Amino acid sequence: MKKVLIVGDTLEIGRTEEVYGRGFSAFGCEVQHFTWKAAAPSLYSASLWDKVAWRLAWQPLAKLANQKLLDIANQFQPDLTLVISPRLINPDSILALQQHGLVFVFFTDNPVDAHHTHTNSWVEQGFTLWDAAFIWSQELVERLIANGVKKAFFHPFCSDVEYHFPKKQANPAYDVTFIGNWDASRKREQYLKAIADYRLGLWGSNYWNSHCKEPGLKGLSQGMCSYTEIPEILGSAKIGLNILRPQNEEGHNIRTYEIPATATLMLSERSEVLVNLFAEDKEAVYFSNPDELRQKVQYLLQNPALIESIAEAGYKKALENTISDRVTEIANLYQEIIFDQNSQVQNIAL
Known part of the structure; x- marks a missing residue:
């Protein structure tokens, strides 16, 4: 795993996609970021968060942004694509990204509830497509599997020790x-x-x-x-x-x-x-x-x-639970899946 494409909303300091970008870079990977906010700023306009406006406008805008994502992936050729919160990714894009390498998702919100900012028809259609899915609740792991996710794993959040560290006051206010x-x-x-x-x-x-x-x-x-x-x-x-x-x-x-x-x-x-x-x-x-x-x-x-x-x-x-630990867990799973895929190919050849 040499090249990692991270797909997320924005690259603000402390956002999950930004933290994982630093983590994979420190792990020795070449990292490329794609953010929906840069690709389609209109998706983040305040008026679009109205439920009616969102239902009417999000798919046409997101489809244009998905094409930009695939253009970047075709140029970068990632071994692994990690999608942070897949609310805007077209299921067809998951399949296209898999032509380059494995595609993992980290659900930072609950994708099996009814809230329109957590899930939609694309999220639901994508359940069966991911090579692996991560989420912060063991109970939700079971619900993801029940919804067709092939490989779902409990993946806790982590400490970002680069920015969060002791700064205690002698006399707390x-x-x-x-x-x-x-x-x-x-x-x-x-x-x-x-x-x-x-x-x-x-x-x-x-x-x-x-x-x-x-x-x-x-x-x-x-x-x-x-x-x-x-x-x-x-x-x-x-x-x-x-x-x-x-x-x-x-x-x-x-x-x-x-x-x-x-x-x-x-x-x-x-x-x-x-x-x-x-x-x-x-x-x-x-x-x-x-x-x-x-x-x-x-x-x-x-x-x-x-x-x-x-x-x-x-x-x-x-x-004991830093971004380095979480990236190592993802890298180990990547190697396991690649090994299994190669073994299946060899068995078919035999």
Whole structure:
């Protein structure tokens, strides 16, 4: 595997496609990027996110962008194409890319739910075509296989130690910090309401001010933060809070690694996947409802030595799960599939 083509939305720092590009380059591969945003900027206009407009316009625009993708692939001749979130890739393009090499997909959203930003007819038609599919939930692995995916694998997110590292303040300004946008389920509101009387740091979109219905949280958000600001923000708190979106409740999210990678104690909503990734009360602390969250915050703040020991153990675990580890896993699978394909060809020849 010498050449890797990575297909994704954009190359902003910290985006999955950008992180994996750095990972494959460090692995020794020649990497070429293709981004839908550069190929078809109109697909990202605000008006297109209206459900009606999206249904009418996305396929014609995406077909033009798919031709640009195939032109790049024909020039680059990749051994492996890795597609990050396949919402815009035509199933015919998957087949065309397979003329050059294997084609893998990493589903960063849940492709078997009904949300139009996660799935569509092309995503569903592509299930049977991928050489391998990765996703962040073991339960969703089983559902992908049930939907016709030939090879599906649990593939956790990872630590990006180039940008996320300890930056602890000697005197943290916050007891608890949460980085995350307001969510229409209002679950995040209810959790934060339970600890609003502590020193709570909040970063996220302006929806926290315009849509949040909890008076105690109004005006608390300090706005969006950049990917590079995460270590400083988490370092300003004793505890880093992780509240899952509904779509991630069957697995985990990128915050799972961002928090412990900064040597900050992760206090996270509990999920089976998360508990298996970071051992409960040893490498992270978990809660399942607002009352338990409040109890855990109170107990931890009364036991600073426990915060320090769990944060240190979580940090060590985070260092065992970097982009280098994830790329190695993909490379090993690539070799296995190539070996199996070559063996089948030899058996047919015999």
